Amino acid sequence: MKNKKRFTPKMLAYIVTFSLIIGLFCIPSALASQMCFKCCGSGVWHTDNKIPCSGKGCNYCTKCNGCGGSGKIPDSAKRCGSCKGLGQVHSGKKACTGSGCKGCTPCKTCDTKGWVGA
Structure with missing residues (x-):
């Protein structure tokens, strides 16, 4: 009869530990991130509210x-509380018209990124 080896608790512990270590260091950055607050994950930002994109x-x-x-x-990263994730703060009485709005100033809290932290 052949001597069949079975998984011992020690071998199982090594396999689990190895898998956890590999998993922690090999997580792709795409899985470890969230959607951008400013562009809603599209990568582009439409700068004029008057003309639809x-x-x-x-x-x-x-x-x-x-x-x-x-x-x-x-x-x-957390959404900027000053600009609500837009990267600009509107202080005028009229409605905001986009990035060229005369009533808007760049947000100093998040440096116009729309998020703080990281």
Whole structure:
């Protein structure tokens, strides 16, 4: 008869420990991030509220500076309380018209990214 080896508790503990270590260090950054608050995960930011965007990119769409165009920000990032994730603070009496609005100033709390932390 052949001597069949079975998994011992010690071998099982090694396998589980090895799997956990590999899992902790090999998590892709795409899985460890959340959607950007400023561009809603699209990577582009439409800068004019008067003209609607077709969704395919237009002359008023720019690369989002909140996420660098990737659409993802770190999990530890929190929405900026000053600008509510827009990167600009509106202080005028009239409605905001977008990035060229005369009543808007760049948010100093989040440095126009729309999020703080990380």
